[in-house]
Amino acid sequence: MRVLGIETSCDETGVAIYDTSLTGGQGLLADALYSQIAMHTDYGGVVPELASRDHTRKLLPLIEQVLAEANLTRHELDGIAYTAGPGLVGALMVGASTAHGMARGLGIPVLGVHHMEGHLLAPMLEDDAPDFPFVALLVSGGHTQLVDVQGLGHYQLLGESVDDAAGEAFDKAAKMLGLAYPGGPHVAALAEQGDPNRFRFPRPMTDRPGLDFSFSGLKTHTLTAIRQLEAKDALDDQARADVARAFEEAVVDTLVIKCRRALDQTGLKRLVVAGGVSANQRLRERLALACEKRQAKAFYPRGRFCTDNGAMIAYVGAQRLAVGEHDPSGMMQATPRWPLADLAAPTLQADHAP
Incomplete structure (x- = not known):
């Protein structure tokens, strides 16, 4: 299963493709990251409105970039995962709306992923992954x-x-x-x-x-x-x-x-x-x-996966999508506050429609 991961929770735009048929570091087919740090430095912190606008500008070009690096077309994707929270609501909405729009057009499942679960499982992307x-x-x-x-x-x-x-x-x-x-x-x-x-x-x-x-x-x-x-x-x-x-x-x-x-x-x-x-x-x-x-x-995780990135979202999304979990049709998630303790284990869902 080839899953596109989208991360737009704060000040980094991350995109990656993960293939569940491969293991460890081999499963990651491509990843790209754009950091907004230079833009926010003058303000001494993240400006939410500027972050959202920059995600809008950068996200689609980064998606095209990772597809090209993975030698895939959009129609060869099997699912899309995006960061649904926690994070800045405007930034989250950029990723959620893009993911749902693409998934509907391609007829594939889409899933909102918990940002901190992404960090939690980021070391699973390594060859020496923990059990x-x-x-x-x-x-x-x-x-x-x-x-x-x-x-x-x-x-x-x-x-x-x-x-x-x-x-x-x-x-x-x-x-x-x-x-x-x-x-x-x-x-x-x-x-x-x-x-x-x-x-x-x-x-x-x-x-x-x-x-x-x-x-x-x-x-x-x-x-x-x-x-x-x-x-x-x-x-x-x-x-x-x-x-x-x-x-x-x-x-x-x-x-x-x-x-x-x-x-x-x-x-x-x-x-x-x-x-x-x-x-x-x-x-x-x-x-x-x-x-x-x-x-x-x-x-x-390796150095570039310590901070926010699309690879960790692609990995978590791939694991959950593989067992049938997905967003209900038309139900985008953007949850600025989302305790990790509220996250449930994956459960099989009968309706796989995006």
């Missing part, structure tokens, strides 16, 4: 969650952020330090020059049991440290790097502590880490050590 069950850390600009994953659609939320997500905290820390958007890579690069011993920031919610996260207090602590340095006229380049290092260390340690607890609590030996922050090298190094001590193994 079920596993613990997943979903860590991005909008979400920080620990999930017990028993199979496709069988997800139990173990813990999540009660305020800012880790990626959002990185973006805000970057803004405080005068760094560009998106903040994660810039903070990490600056932190490489920092002294790890000059400052120690709090590791929020690690002094109590449980698997929830909170990064709002850490953000406030970072702002206070910066203002104190400014008051002393001491916020030079080295001080900024030292603050970045202390902030990154605090976020990484917090995530690692919670992952250790989740592995111990579930008794599982596989950890999947996905979402934009999963690309952070310090996080990967610390998680590798934590897993080694527990005779466990960590799995990641």
